Amino acid sequence: xxxxxxxxxxxxxxxxxxxxxxxxxxxxxxxxxWYRQDPGQxxxxxxxxxxxxxxxxxxIAEGYSVSREKKESFPxxxxxxxxxxxxxxxxxxSRPGQDTEAFFGQGTRLTVV
Amino acid sequence: xxxxxxxxxxxxxxxxxxxxxxxxxxxxxxxxxxWYRQDPGKxxxxxFTLYSAGEEKEKERLKATLTKKESxxxxxxxKPEDSAxxxxxxxxxxxxxxxxxxGTQLKVEL
Numbered sequence: 081x082x083x084x085x086x087x088x089x090x091x092x093x094x095x096x097x098x099x100x101x102x103x104x105x106x107x108x109x110x111x112x113x114w115y116r117q118d119p120g121q122x123x124x125x126x127x128x129x130x131x132x133x134x135x136x137x138x139x140i141a142e143g144y145s146v147s148r149e150k151k152e153s154f155p156x157x158x159x160x161x162x163x164x165x166x167x168x169x170x171x172x173x174s175r176p177g178q179d180t181e182a183f184f185g186q187g188t189r190l191t192v193v
Numbered sequence: 194x195x196x197x198x199x200x201x202x203x204x205x206x207x208x209x210x211x212x213x214x215x216x217x218x219x220x221x222x223x224x225x226x227x228w229y230r231q232d233p234g235k236x237x238x239x240x241f242t243l244y245s246a247g248e249e250k251e252k253e254r255l256k257a258t259l260t261k262k263e264s265x266x267x268x269x270x271x272k273p274e275d276s277a278x279x280x281x282x283x284x285x286x287x288x289x290x291x292x293x294x295x296g297t298q299l300k301v302e303l
C-alpha cells in the first residue's frame with residue numbers, strides 16, 4: 081500500500097541532544113513537508129521541499145534542519161538550538177501541481193526529558 | 194498575514210443531531226481550501242478540497258461548502274465514529290504550503 085511512514089512513533093531526547101525524525105513516502109510525490117503540532121495551535125510549517133536536493137524554510141525553521149537526497153525521503157533533525165522541541169511532528173507529501181491535497185504520516189511524538 | 198479561524202473550538206452532539214462546523218479565512222488570494230479529519234495521536238486524514246465560491250463536495254455524512262469568506266463542514270445524522278478533530282487549511286500564493294486553523298473537536302454521543 082502506498083503511504084507515508086514516519087518513525088519512530090515516540091521519541092525521547094535529553095536536553096542538548098540532536099535527534100533525527102524519519103519520513104519515507106512511496107507515493108512518488110515530488111513535494112514533502114514537515115509540520116509541528118502543539119496543543120491549542122494549528123499545524124505550523126517547519127520546512128518543505130518541492131524537489132530533490134532543494135528545500136525551503138517554513139514559518140518556524142529555527143532550530144531545525146532537513147535534507148532531501150532522495151525523492152522518497154525527507155528526514156528532519158531537531159537540534160539542541162530548538163528551545164521548545166517537545167511536540168507532535170507530522171510529515172506530509174503532495175503530488176505535482178498547484179494546490180493539490182497533502183497526505184500525512186502518522187506522526188512522531190517527541191518529548192524532551 | 195493569512196489567517197484561518199475555526200469555530201466552535203469544541204462541539205458535542207447526540208447521535209443523529211446534524212450540525213455545521215465553520216472555517217473563516219482572511220487571506221491574500223485563496224487558491225484552495227482543505228478539510229481534514231484527525232483522530233487522537235494520528236496524522237490528519239484528507240477529506241475535501243474546494244477551489245471556488247459556490248463549490249460543494251460530499252462524502253457519506255459530510256458535506257463541505259465554500260463562500261468567498263468561509264467554508265462550512267455540514268455533518269448530517271452523525272454517528273459516534275464521526276468523533277474527531279476537524280481541521281481546515283488554505284493554500285495561497287505559490288506552492289502547496291498549508292495554513293491551518295486550530296480545529297474543531299467534535300464528540301458524538303449515543
